[in-house]
Amino acid sequence: MKKLLVTTGGGDCPGLNAVIRGIVKRASREDDWEVWGSYEALNGLMEEPTRLIKLEEKVVSGIHVLGGTIIGTTNKGNPMSLSEKQPDGSIKKISRIPWIVDRMKSLGFSAVINIGGDGSQAISQAMFEAGMPVVGVPKTIDNDLNSTDFTFGFQTAVQTATDSFDRLVTTASSHHRVMIMEVMGRNAGWIALYTAIAGGAEICLIPEIPYDLEKVVERIKSRYNNGRGFVNIVIAEGAYAKEGSITSSVGEEGRHGIRLGGVCFTLSQQLKDAGIEADIRETVLGHTQRGGTPVAFDRVIASVFGVKAMELVLEEKFGQLVVLQNNDYTSVPIKDAISAYHVVNPSDTLVQAAKGLGISFGD
Known part of the structure; x- marks a missing residue:
């Protein structure tokens, strides 16, 4: 045998x-x-x-x-x-x-x-x-x-994130809050992008498009009138401001060396410091995106x-x-597959479609 x-x-x-x-x-x-x-x-x-x-x-x-x-x-x-x-x-x-x-x-x-x-x-x-x-x-x-x-595994993670986002939309609207939901993805914004489109987010922040905090603040303020309104934000764990850096901590020994996570709290503080008066709440989905059927x-x-x-x-x-x-199952040399990192292209059709839907990337 x-x-x-x-x-x-x-x-x-x-x-x-x-x-x-x-x-x-x-x-x-x-x-x-x-x-x-x-x-x-x-x-x-x-x-x-x-x-x-x-x-x-x-x-x-x-x-x-x-x-x-x-x-x-x-x-x-x-x-x-x-x-x-x-x-x-x-x-x-x-x-x-x-x-x-x-x-x-x-x-x-x-x-x-x-x-x-x-x-x-x-x-x-x-x-x-x-x-x-x-x-x-x-x-x-x-x-x-x-x-x-x-x-x-990607589609399941997106479905989990979208289900969670849908729930945050209703509580955000009920309390006129700014809800920030952090999703995984490391240095790629695919989960955040798909979730933002599926869930109808107002703002989507991804690593491939460093955000301008002033643009984000402007978008949030446009959603409020005399304290009434709400905003739902999806942010990828590797996202960062143009004048900032990635939010991370020291990770375990391995190929990454750092542990991403907590960027929703970084953004929350940035918004408060920038004068956003609305109640801001943060949700980190974390490993719920990895588990389950x-x-x-x-x-x-x-x-x-x-x-x-x-x-x-x-x-x-x-x-x-x-x-x-292209909907066909085939194969490529492993060395070709690991030669480049697959990230979101800012000129990608999905990004442009999201902008067409009114989603802001803070750019």
């Missing part, structure tokens, strides 16, 4: 289980393949003893409706740059990729399907260059991976991604990432 290893890395994301199920169900149609999962990305493979699980059809039955991932995930400890203490007490960065590839081969694995975002796919490319047959599957709620129209759209593309990834393995087309382009 040929052995396939499946890993899920980075932040958790609705649809991960649907990909795993798609891989296993497609592999079950072959007589000479068995599928294994490594717990918590590559950690399960690297530990002694290993923490691996054989993924059979009975194990993945019905998991496509579940959030999270049955094999766990982690965004800590990049194996391409691990800290190792030297005899003299100094710390040296080393890559464990060659060791990981040797470990996989010694355990009899013929190929790997790595499910993850840009950081995880950089690891995929490193393993591929080290001689391991690898296929990648794009995963992130941020939709910031290049070469694919959508990553699975994936919407139908994400279940479909995740399931198809899983099937297509397994078929790439069967066709021995390695070093490839499964993608969705």
Whole structure:
């Protein structure tokens, strides 16, 4: 039997289980393949003893409706740059990729399907260059991976954000408040942009368009008449003012190094300092956008991604990432997908449409 290893890395994301199920169900149609999962990305493979699980059809039955991932995930400890203490007490960065590839081969694995975002796919490319047959599957709620129209998990995050935004609209109108809702996305404003359009926001602030505070204040004031009125704002966690900086704190060891979050409170204070007298309230959605049952759209593309990834393995087309382009499921070299960061273009049709709907970006 040929052995396939499946890993899920980075932040958790609705649809991960649907990909795993798609891989296993497609592999079950072959007589000479068995599928294994490594717990918590590559950690399960690297530990002694290993923490691996054989993924059979009975194990993945019905998991496509579940959030999270049955094999766990982690965004800590990049194996391409691990800290190792030297005899003299100094710390040296080393890559464990060659060791990981040797470990996989010694355990009899013929190929790997790595499910993850840009950081995880950089690891995929490193393993591929080290001689391991690898296929990648794009995963992130941020939709910031290049070469694919959508990553699975994004639509669920947008739906969660939109549902929350709808609830804030009614309370904002009842109390004549300014409601600021912060969504995830890191340095890409896709979740904020889609939510603002779907929810009918008055203001949408994203990293790609640093906002002019005076323009934001002007828009808010135009919505009030003798203290009557309300404003709903969607702000991406990576947004910042033209004369300001990104709101962040020190994060865990890993590829990001910083933890984004709290920009809604930064904006709230800026508005108060600028003379906005209306009652301002802040809501941080945080990890609610990552959890829960994936919407139908994400279940479909995740399931198809899983099937297509397994078929790439069967066709021995390695070093490839499964993608969705122009409503067609195809693949591109992993190195091309991680060569650029997929962000919102200010001249994008969606941005212009949002402006046509009267949404202000503070520019």
